[in-house]
Amino acid sequence: MVGVGERRTIVVTGGSSGIGLAAAAALARGGDEVVLLGRDPGRLRRAVEVVREAGGRTPAAYRADFAVLDEVRSAGAALAAVHERVDVLVNNAGQLAPARRLTVDGFDPCVQINHLGGFLLAHLLLDRLRAAAPARIVTTGSAAEAWGTLDVRRPGRRQVSRWAAYGASKQANLLFTIEAARRWGPYGIVPTCFFPGLIRSRFGRQSPLFSLGKLVFRSPEQGADTLLWLAGDPAAAMPGGYFAWRRPFGATGRSVDPARARHLWDSSLAAVYGAEGERSPRGEP
Ligand SMILES: NC(=O)c1ccc[n+]([C@@H]2O[C@H](COP(=O)([O-])OP(=O)(O)OC[C@H]3O[C@@H](n4cnc5c(N)ncnc54)[C@H](OP(=O)(O)O)[C@@H]3O)[C@@H](O)[C@H]2O)c1
Structure with a gap:
């Protein structure tokens, strides 16, 4: 366990459903202090009940739609104001978002929700992670990285279809993990990424084929x-490791290319901090 002898504070994004909620309940049952982030108020309320029943304490919960970066900023600031340390950030929020129109921030919705939102939140919580070092960031990736064609210099560029966007976003999850390990490793932060397998959750309910697969997921x-x-x-x-079923897992070369990871980091910083980029936490040790 991280922080032996203490209750860990673990922030779970996408904690209102599926894999994130299952993890949050298990962590609370094991004695950790769980902090939930979700988008839908009703699902978030129900998740609070599930986690309270599992751990005996009511978890703090914050609502933010990652498709709106200002909502991530507000939730991150509120969370950092209350929690002095974050032992583990579970960077799990994600979906197969429709590729029809750009977000209010001007980015592909899937790439923003699955990558840029979590990237921004990790920066907002960087001081809290450092305060808890050794700390961890666990990102939920996917084997869908294999078909991602992410433009690392313009990650928010509109993608041609929702599955293309999803692949690009999951490629970004792995590249984020690799570059976060390089930049934040010296702070005592261990970033990793994993593929959970094909899981029966709310994910992919817009896709008839994926929904059919849930019979065997x-x-x-x-x-x-x-x-x-x-x-x-x-x-x-x-x-910087990538795992599935508690073992190292293979990924395509362009999802683990250190040069692409550096470019993605810089362009993601520019995307979430814009003209204020120079005043953002650059994350260099
Ligand atoms: N299911 C699979 O087979 C599978 C396979 C590989 C990877 N994954 C990954 O696993 C992660 C969790 O997915 P899941 O399968 O557990 O699906 P899920 O049941 O749909 O849960 C997704 C979670 O992400 C949150 N989320 C979605 N859109 C959001 C947004 N715009 N802003 C903030 N939060 C948002 C949801 O919040 P609300 O409930 O409030 O909407 C929910 O808590 C995702 O990153 C997904 O890509 C899933």
Whole structure:
């Protein structure tokens, strides 16, 4: 466990449903202080109840739609004001977003929700992660990275279809993990990424084929297993690693290319901090 002898504070994005909720309940049951982030108020309220029943304490919960960066900024600021340390950030919020129109911030919705929102939140919580070092960031990736064609210099560029956008966003999750390990490793932060397998959740309900597959998919609890391992097991403290079923997992070359990871980091900073980029936390040790 991280922070032996203390209750860990673990922030779970996408904690209102599926893999994130299953992980949050298990962490609360194990004695951790869980902080939930979700988008839908009703699902977030129900998730608070599930986690309270699992751990015996009412978790703090923050609402933010990652398709609106100002909402991420508000939730991140509110969370940082209350929680002095974050032992683990579970960077899990994601969806197969429609590719029809750009977000209010001007980016592809899927790439913003699945990558830029979490990227911004990680920066907003960087001081809290450093205060808890050794700390961890666990990102929920996907084997869909294999078909991603992310333009790392313009990550928010509109994608041609929702599945193309999803692949690009999951490629970004892995590249984020690799560059976060390089930049934030010296702070005692261990970033990892994992593929949960094909899981029965609310994910992909817009896709008839994916919904059909749910007949044979695994449960959210099974999907959360590697996440829980990465969040706490000393053997899983492998900076920049990519895993599935508690084992190292292969990814395509362009999802783990260090040069692409650096470019993506810089262009993502510019995307979320805009003209204020120079005043943003650059994250360099
Ligand atoms: N299911 C699979 O087979 C599978 C496979 C590989 C990877 N994944 C990844 O696993 C992660 C969790 O997905 P899941 O399967 O557990 O699906 P899920 O049941 O749909 O849960 C997704 C979570 O992300 C949150 N979320 C979605 N859009 C958001 C937005 N715009 N702003 C803020 N939060 C948002 C949801 O919040 P609300 O409930 O409030 O909307 C929910 O808590 C995702 O990153 C997904 O890409 C899933």
